[in-house]
Amino acid sequence: MATGRPTIADVAREAGVSPSTASVVFSGKAPVADATRRRVRAASDRLGYTGPDPRAASLRRGRSGVVGVVFEERLGAAFLDPVKTLMMDGLAEGVAPLGAGLLLLRDEVPASTSEPAPPAEPALSLETALVDAVVLVGASGRLAASLEILRARGIPVVVIEGDAGAGIPRIDLDNLDAQRQAAEHLRRLGHEHVAIVTLPWSGRRRRGLVAASREDDPSIDVTRERLRGAREVYPDATVFETAASLIDEGWEAGAALLRAVNPPTAVIAQSDLLAAGVIRAAEECGLRVPQDLSVTGFDGIALDGFAPYELTTLAQPAAAKGRAAADAVVRMLSGEDAASVRFSCAFRHGNTSGLRPRLD
Amino acid sequence: MATGRPTIADVAREAGVSPSTASVVFSGKAPVADATRRRVRAASDRLGYTGPDPRAASLRRGRSGVVGVVFEERLGAAFLDPVKTLMMDGLAEGVAPLGAGLLLLRDEVPASTSEPAPPAEPALSLETALVDAVVLVGASGRLAASLEILRARGIPVVVIEGDAGAGIPRIDLDNLDAQRQAAEHLRRLGHEHVAIVTLPWSGRRRRGLVAASREDDPSIDVTRERLRGAREVYPDATVFETAASLIDEGWEAGAALLRAVNPPTAVIAQSDLLAAGVIRAAEECGLRVPQDLSVTGFDGIALDGFAPYELTTLAQPAAAKGRAAADAVVRMLSGEDAASVRFSCAFRHGNTSGLRPRLD
DNA sequence: CTGTTAGCGCGTTCAC
DNA sequence: GTGAACGCGCTAACAG
Numbered sequence: 001m002a003t004g005r006p007t008i009a010d011v012a013r014e015a016g017v018s019p020s021t022a023s024v025v026f027s028g029k030a031p032v033a034d035a036t037r038r039r040v041r042a043a044s045d046r047l048g049y050t051g052p053d054p055r056a057a058s059l060r061r062g063r064s065g066v067v068g069v070v071f072e073e074r075l076g077a078a079f080l081d082p083v084k085t086l087m088m089d090g091l092a093e094g095v096a097p098l099g100a101g102l103l104l105l106r107d108e109v110p111a112s113t114s115e116p117a118p119p120a121e122p123a124l125s126l127e128t129a130l131v132d133a134v135v136l137v138g139a140s141g142r143l144a145a146s147l148e149i150l151r152a153r154g155i156p157v158v159v160i161e162g163d164a165g166a167g168i169p170r171i172d173l174d175n176l177d178a179q180r181q182a183a184e185h186l187r188r189l190g191h192e193h194v195a196i197v198t199l200p201w202s203g204r205r206r207r208g209l210v211a212a213s214r215e216d217d218p219s220i221d222v223t224r225e226r227l228r229g230a231r232e233v234y235p236d237a238t239v240f241e242t243a244a245s246l247i248d249e250g251w252e253a254g255a256a257l258l259r260a261v262n263p264p265t266a267v268i269a270q271s272d273l274l275a276a277g278v279i280r281a282a283e284e285c286g287l288r289v290p291q292d293l294s295v296t297g298f299d300g301i302a303l304d305g306f307a308p309y310e311l312t313t314l315a316q317p318a319a320a321k322g323r324a325a326a327d328a329v330v331r332m333l334s335g336e337d338a339a340s341v342r343f344s345c346a347f348r349h350g351n352t353s354g355l356r357p358r359l360d
Numbered sequence: 361m362a363t364g365r366p367t368i369a370d371v372a373r374e375a376g377v378s379p380s381t382a383s384v385v386f387s388g389k390a391p392v393a394d395a396t397r398r399r400v401r402a403a404s405d406r407l408g409y410t411g412p413d414p415r416a417a418s419l420r421r422g423r424s425g426v427v428g429v430v431f432e433e434r435l436g437a438a439f440l441d442p443v444k445t446l447m448m449d450g451l452a453e454g455v456a457p458l459g460a461g462l463l464l465l466r467d468e469v470p471a472s473t474s475e476p477a478p479p480a481e482p483a484l485s486l487e488t489a490l491v492d493a494v495v496l497v498g499a500s501g502r503l504a505a506s507l508e509i510l511r512a513r514g515i516p517v518v519v520i521e522g523d524a525g526a527g528i529p530r531i532d533l534d535n536l537d538a539q540r541q542a543a544e545h546l547r548r549l550g551h552e553h554v555a556i557v558t559l560p561w562s563g564r565r566r567r568g569l570v571a572a573s574r575e576d577d578p579s580i581d582v583t584r585e586r587l588r589g590a591r592e593v594y595p596d597a598t599v600f601e602t603a604a605s606l607i608d609e610g611w612e613a614g615a616a617l618l619r620a621v622n623p624p625t626a627v628i629a630q631s632d633l634l635a636a637g638v639i640r641a642a643e644e645c646g647l648r649v650p651q652d653l654s655v656t657g658f659d660g661i662a663l664d665g666f667a668p669y670e671l672t673t674l675a676q677p678a679a680a681k682g683r684a685a686a687d688a689v690v691r692m693l694s695g696e697d698a699a700s701v702r703f704s705c706a707f708r709h710g711n712t713s714g715l716r717p718r719l720d
Numbered sequence: 721c722t723g724t725t726a727g728c729g730c731g732t733t734c735a736c
Numbered sequence: 737g738t739g740a741a742c743g744c745g746c747t748a749a750c751a752g
Contacts (some may be wrong), residue, residue, distance in 0.1 A: 005514060007729055018739040023731060033737065050512045054490035055424060056729035059415040059744055064490060066426075066463065076449030076679075079439040089436030092464065101489060102464045103426065104452065129461060130414035130424060130490065152410045154365060247665025277665055305607025305637060305665075319436075367745055378723045383747055393721060416745035419728055 006047040015043035026052055058130070067095050067329055068131035070105045070146065072138065072203075081245055082273075082301040083318045084137065087160065090319035091135065094326020098333065103131055107146055126150060133329045136162060138222070156332035158325045161222060169328045169338040171321050175222055178314040178345035179229030182268055182296040185312070185347065187233050190356035191266040191294060195238040196230050197253040197278060199223045199245055199270045207252060210239040226270045226298065238264065242274060250277020258285045258293070265293060265356050272297035272311055279309060279352060290354030300348060310350035317343050366407040375403035386412055418490070427455050427689055428491035430465045430506065432498065441605055442633075442661040443678045444497065447520065450679035451495065454686020458693065463491055467506055486510060493689045496522060498582075516692035518685045521582060529688045530700040531681050535582055538674040538705035539589030542628055542656040545672070545707065547593050550716035551626040551654060555598040556590050557613040557638060559583045559605055559630045567612060570599040586630045586658065598624065602634060610637020618645045618653070625653060625716050632657035635671055639712060650714030660708055670710035677703050 012022040017036060024030045025040040032040075043049075058064040069091065071078045078084050092102055107126060126134070126149050133156040136146060143162050150157050157164070160171045186194055198210075201218035210216075218224040230237060240257055242249035250269060254277055257264060269275035275297030282293045289295055289309070300315025321343060328338035372382040377396060384390045385400040392400075403409075418424040429451065431438045438444050452462055467486060486494070486509050493516040496506060503522055510517050517524070520531045546554060558570075561578035570576075578584040590597060600617055602609035610629060614637055617624060629635035635657030642653045649655055649669070660675025681703060688698035 008731095009729075019729095020731075020733095020740085021738055024738095027731080029731090031737075036737080048512065050509075050514075051487060052731090053419075053729055054488055055415070055419040055422070056744095057731080058490060059413075059419045059746090060729080060731050062415070062744080064415060065488075066490065068461075074449060075452045076445055079445045079448065080442075082440075085436055085439045088439065089434060092435045092466070101428075104462045104464065106452070127411055128414055128425075130418060130426065149410075152408065154410075248667070251665065251667070273664070280665060304633070305611065305640060307608070307611070368747090369745075379745095380724080380747065380749095381722055384722090387747080389747090391721070396722080412747090413745055416728090417747080419730090420745080420747045422728075 006044075006049045008049070008052060010047055011040060011044045011049045014047055015039045023052070063132055063333075064130045065098070065100045066103045066131050067091075067098075067100045067326075068103045068105045068126075068129055068134040070107045070126065070134060070136045072107055072142065074106065075104060077244075078137075083271075083299050083316065086301070086318035087137070087322035087325075090322025090324075091326050092322075093319075094323040095329065098326075098330050100132065103129060105129055105131075105134075107136075107142055127153075131155065132333055133157070135160060135325050135329065136164075138162065156329065158328045158332075158338070160321060160325050163221060169332070170340040171325045171328070172340065172342045173222075173316055173321070174342060174344045175225035176229040176232075178316075178347070179226040179268070179270075179298065180232050181229075181345075181347045182298070182312070182314060183230045183233035185349070185353065186266045186268065186294060186296065189266075189294060189354060191264075192356070193262065193264045194230075194234045194266045194268060195240060195257045195264040196227065196234070197240050197242060197250060197257075197267055197269040197274050198227055199274070200243060201241055205243040206241055207243045207249065208241060209256070210241050223270065230268050234268075237268070245271040245273050247273050247277040247280065250274035250279075251281045252277070254278035254281025255284070258282060258287065266353070267293065267295045269295060270298050272299045272301050272303055272313055275311055275313070275352070276303055276306055276309075289352050292357050294353040294356075296353055298345075300346070309352055311348075312350040312353035313348050314345035315348050316345045366404075366409045368409070368412060371400060371404045371407055371409045374407055375399045383412070423492050423693075424490045425458070425460045426463045426491050427451075427458075427460045427686075428463045428465045428486075428489055428494040430467045430486065430494060430496045432467055432502065434466065435464060437604075438497075443631075443659050443676065446661070446678035447497070447682035447685075450682025450684075451686050452682075453679075454683040455689065458686075458690050460492065463489060465489055465491075465494075467496075467502055487513075491515065492693055493517070495520060495685050495689065496524075498522065516689065518688045518692075518698070520681060520685050523581060529692070529698040531685045531688070532700065532702045533582075533676055533681070534702060534704045535585035536589040536592075538676075538707070539586040539628070539630075539658065540592050541589075541705075541707045542658070542672070542674060543590045543593035545709070545713065546626045546628065546654060546656065549626075549654060549713060551624075552716070553622065553624045554590075554594045554626045554628060555600060555617045555624040556587065556594070557600050557602060557610060557617070557627055557629040557634050558587055559634070560603060561601055565603040566601055567603045567609065568601060569616070570601050583630065590628050594628075597628070605631040605633050607633050607637040607640065610634035610639075611641045612637070614638035614641025615644070618642060618647065626713070627653065627655045629655060629657050632659045632661050632663055632671055632673055635673065635712070636663055636666055636669075639669060649712050652717050654713040654716075656713055658705075660706070669712055671708075672710040672713035673708050674705035675708050676705045 012019040240253045297311040297313035324341045331338040372379040600613045657671040657673035684701045691698040
């Protein structure tokens with residue numbers, strides 16, 4: 001006998017039963033006489049058989065028990081975002097009933113370097129990955145291409161916050177409406193001069209004031225929608241674009257905005273991390289929040305180390321988004337078709353927004 | 361013909377070549393005449409063939425192109441830790457040459473609830489997951505059991521910061537020595553009354569002062585080693601245990617320690633996040649860092665929103681750890697055996713430690 | 721360079 | 737409740 005690991009056939013032979021019987025003992029898909037079960041167990045112990053080979057099982061079943069999760073950024077960057085982290089958590093929980101694991105995939109934009117692409121190994125990609133379904137996260141650029149590949153492969157897809165085509169379930173957020181609520185809140189408090197600190201507009205990672213021309217719309221959906229919501233109330237607000245959702249980026253934005261000749265009395269930040277940075281910058285400029293400056297965030301994450309502030313923000317159900325995506329996957333894998341889901345953010349009035357300060 | 365997707369055999373027939381030839385066109389494992397390649401391509405386009413079925417390919421090759429990464433915590437918790445995030449990044453990069461993806465696995469401690477375990481689907485677990493190799497991260501409790509399962513399955517394993525058995529490559533850090541360096545640094549600065557703020561001691565997530573009895577050692581390796589290192593210099597230091605590596609936890613610890621009748625002049629925190637929290641607490645007590653209180657961290661991560669402080673800390677090569685684990689995996693998969701690697705931390709003198717303040 | 725053959729290890733018919 | 741046989745889709749050998 002070859003030295004390879006024992007197969008179920010070996011076990012069956014050793015136990016003196018047929019392979020199908022032995023198989024059933026492991027899968028539990030059919031009743032087996034107790035004595036038989038025991039003999040099979042004993043045989044497999046003797047042989048050191050450790051259960052069906054997942055590769056063969058997956059070929060036979062046509063299922064692998066793996067759900068791909070596709071990011072467009074490097075993992076380190078993606079997990080820096082608390083919202084994505086929570087979403088992954090929800091996703092993991094949601095696919096559990098399916099008994100599936102999450103396969104992290106990066107859908108890299110080819111990055112047209114002159115490099116002829118290091119030959120490397122046949123990279124695992126959307127085209128070749130062994131997955132039963134795929135969740136596309138925060139996709140923007142390559143989305144269309146990715147969808148096409150997966151459609152051709154006949155793999156069910158769910159898109160979280162991205163513009164999928166018809167027939168593809170989306171998990172979305174009412175970004176525009178939610179952000180408008182925050183703006184209206186500030187309006188009610190009397191603020192007239194408001195600045196907007198945005199998330200990145202595209203992959204290009206720029207930082208600085210955005211020229212007034214409105215023609216250039218952010219290509220990243222989330223940024224665009226939140227911007228539009230804010231602009232419905234403050235069409236002429238100053239807009240500052242950041243390179244990432246980080247406290248430090250918010251700090252830079254805040255420092256730049258507050259040092260201007262005519263600083264705003266309120267800042268609408270497109271994420272809680274950015275808002276935290278703006279508040280830190282305000283503190284350093286000697287401004288009190290919310291007395292001198294109001295700041296709103298977005299996401300409603302638990303901001304570590306930010307007490308006693310509680311951001312006025314829009315709490316989004318991040319984990320629920322992940323779970324909803326998972327549910328859609330589960331449904332599609334059982335043949336039903338899954339509907340899109342649109343979540344709403346909850347406005348949360350913290351202690352970082354207040355009445356417009358009296359003008360000097 | 362059945363309505364199923366076309367197979368490579370169909371393509372071969374359509375192109376008038378043999379299956380193996382068609383296969384080679386896709387795998388590129390052997391030279392193919394240009395004309396033949398074109399004919400095969402054309403045929404597969406006509407049929408809508410989207411490349412080899414990964415399930416079948418993986419059965420045939422005996423490889424799946426997937427590396428499992430096992431966490432003991434829920435994903436959300438794991439990715440809250442910047443060190444783990446960076447490590448994942450390194451891991452992802454390191455397995456790229458292998459063309460492999462990362463499968464997130466959670467090795468849950470069974471949690472002996474009375475619940476008879478919801479029957480659910482045959483859950484994907486270490487026993488059944490389709491992986492070529494596995495990386496165990498920050499393992500502690502179930503480690504032995506997990507290793508046994510994987511050993512039986514004959515799956516190569518690498519352990520990051522955990523006590524594996526003989527013959528299993530480990531990726532480690534000189535936690536004890538590094539932490540001792542920080543302590544010695546404080547000693548040189550004249551500090552005598554020092555407190556240690558530790559990471560969790562075990563899964564139990566307690567928060568508070570640790571009784572002086574030394575018999576109770578932390579069961580989590582990292583915590584234990586760093587504690588020992590600090591105690592080599594300050595055997596009688598006050599020890600405060602936290603429930604997680606968070607700024608807020610550090611804040612709690614700092615607040616408790618600094619409000620004591622005889623507060624320390626220096627704090628050794630076992631992570632940068634904890635250190636940041638201690639510093640915030642100090643600020644709120646009206647203490648200046650480093651003039652009134654010295655604080656050292658551990659990890660050397662980029663602390664978002666913490667300027668102008670630069671922690672005195674021990675910078676650990678977090679991404680390199682991931683990459684080293686990946687390299688070990690790559691080596692093991694090509695039959696060579698991989699050595700363990702022990703990384704060193706680099707002491708970094710920031711602006712959060714200084715001479716012991718004059719006694720009143 | 722291309723074709724032929726022979727399984728990879730399992731789960732599932734279908735009979736008994 | 738059990739056994740016999742087939743083939744999932746592909747690719748590694750080897751032969752031509």
